[in-house]
Amino acid sequence: MKKLLAVCNYTLRENIRGKIFYIIMLFALVVIASSFLFSKISGEMESRVIVDVGLGVIELFAFLMAIFGAVRLILQEIENKTIYLILSRPIKRYIYILGRYIGMLVIVLVNILIMFGGLLLLLVSKGYGFQLIYLEAIGLIFCKIIIITAIGLLISLVSTSAITSITATFFIWLLGHFSHEIKFLSDKLTNVFAKGAVKIAYYIIPHFEYFNLKDYINVPVSVYTLNMLWVIAYCIVYSGIIMSLSILLFRRREF
Amino acid sequence: MKNFFLLFIIVVLVVLLINIQQNIEKSFNYPFKPVTTLQIKEATFVNFWGVLLGLRRLSADLAWIDVLQYYGTHFEEDEHEDGKHHHEGHRHIQWGEYKELLSHCQVVIRLDPYFKYAYLYGAGALAFNHERFDQAIELLEEGVANNPEYWRFHLYLGAIVARQKGEYQKVIPLLEQVVFAPETPMMLRSILAQIYEKQGNYHKARLVWEYILSTATEEHYIKRAKSHLEKLNNI
Structure with a gap:
């Protein structure tokens, strides 16, 4: 546990020293503030536009932080050869990879909370109240980040290029939001093999639509009925599988 | 040995995941139609990427801003100070025809079928400003189909039909029931x-x-x- 915390701490310090996160966060805050301009041209839908732009920007920038961070976590260490220094110490590989992953998640969570604070400040300054569903939406955005960071990490262990890893992670992000379409496609297919393949793909890809509460704000609950406990369990188990695969791969990897 | 144990854990987690997914899908219905079935006349690059990135509401908002840019916000006719004749309830149309207003509104409501304000605004503009009652009714009927629990759409429909028939006395009580609702x-x-x-x-x-x-x-x-x-x- 102590070692895990030490690796987490190391990841946090590394990211705090790096400039990329500050730049992304600053840019995100500027974009959230610019939702004020969008709201000005949206007529009576001011509060809706501020919330939608705000939550959308938070998710998008948290995703960018997560994929760039996750891909850099191990690949950069290998490129800089600093990984030898760490692994030569009495630290188990699974501790190292879990520590890096958790540290990365903590830094993205802090950024999400800062951005959310910015959004709330904007809403309050415009005289709009806080709704619990905003916080729930943020929580589920973070669940998506937990999954995509694990996927980014796994891909970076398989791939040797950061660009390939980022591109592949990005496509999984898109596919995850498209899982409903995949189900729809599988229902339409008549070929048994194709149907089976699409069905398997449907179970393999992450179902980000479960976490897309920010899109369901005005949808009557009777239409989509989201059981939060099951959805959180899905996030934990899915990322658990991906992280287990990452540990498996990292153990077998020779440096 | 350690790796076999890890593989065993992965298999257990996969079984658990399938179980969880099936439990979620027992109650969860994705509230939007598949993108491939969306009938949008002019889907833009922004709409496409918005949906792809899981930002449907935001795409609908951008489409909504597009409606306002097309239709303008200072569209309403005020008093006829130029002395033009108009009688009760009949609004002399001085502005453009805005032939694409319906299709612009349809982009918004097909991206976000629960955007009630867009139905009300579009139908109100089409019926009361442009006297295109059939288009207004078409828009509201889509609203009723997508939001069957939202009873105010029925009142608007009633008001528009009454206005179409020139029965102004019937329009007023129907509009009175919805005028102070927050979405109006x-x-x-x-x-x-x-x-x-x-x-x-x-x-x-x-x-x-x-x-x-x-x-x-x-x-x-x-x-x-x-x-x-x-x-x-x-x-």
């Missing part, structure tokens, strides 16, 4: 206030204009409410 566009409130004025029901007109003045965020509505209230005070 200011445009419809000001239409009702003007109908009251034309009927000589100044007390009710004043109530509606006062409500507009206290709730409107857009400058032109505030100005209009002030000017109407000033005129009503002089009567």
Whole structure:
């Protein structure tokens, strides 16, 4: 546990020293503030536009932080050869990879909370109240980040290029939001093999639509009925599988 | 040995995941139609990427801003100070035809079928400003189909049908039931206030204009409410 915390701490310090996160966060805050301009041209839908732009920007920038961070976590260490220094110490590989992953998640969570604070400040300054569903939406955005960071990490262990890893992670992000379409496609297919393949793909890809509460704000609950406990369990188990695969791969990897 | 244990854990987690997924899907219905079935006349690059990135509401908002840019916000006809003739409830159309207004609104409501304000605004503009009742009804019927629990759509439908038949006395009680609802566009409130004025029901007109003045965020509505209230005070 102590070692895990030490690796987490190391990841946090590394990211705090790096400039990329500050730049992304600053840019995100500027974009959230610019939702004020969008709201000005949206007529009576001011509060809706501020919330939608705000939550959308938070998710998008948290995703960018997560994929760039996750891909850099191990690949950069290998490129800089600093990984030898760490692994030569009495630290188990699974501790190292879990520590890096958790540290990365903590830094993205802090950024999400800062951005959310910015959004709330904007809403309050415009005289709009806080709704619990905003916080729930943020929580589920973070669940998506937990999954995509694990996927980014796994891909970076398989791939040797950061660009390939980022591109592949990005496509999984898109596919995850498209899982409903995949189900729809599988229902339409008549070929048994194709149907089976699409069905398997449907179970393999992450179902980000479960976490897309920010899109369901005005949808009557009777239409989509989201059981939060099951959805959180899905996030934990899915990322658990991906992280287990990452540990498996990292153990077998020779440096 | 360690790796076999890890593989075993992965297999257990996969079984658990399938179970969890099936439990979620027992109650969860994805509330939007598949993108491939969306009938959008002119889907833009922004709409496409918005949906792909899981930002449907935001795409609908951008499409909504597009509607406002197309239709403008200062579209409403005010009093005919140029002396043109108009009779009760009949609004002389001085602005463009905005032939694409329906299809612009359809982009918004097909991206976000629960965007009630877009239905109300679009239908109100089509029916009361442009007298394109069939298009207004088409839009509202889609709203009813997508939001069966939202009873106010039925009242709007009733008001539009009554307006189409020229039965102005029936329009008023229907609009009265929805005028103070939070989703009601200011445009419809000001239409009702003007109908009251034309009927000589100044007390009710004043109530509606006062409500507009206290709730409107857009400058032109505030100005209009002030000017109407000033005129009503002089009567």
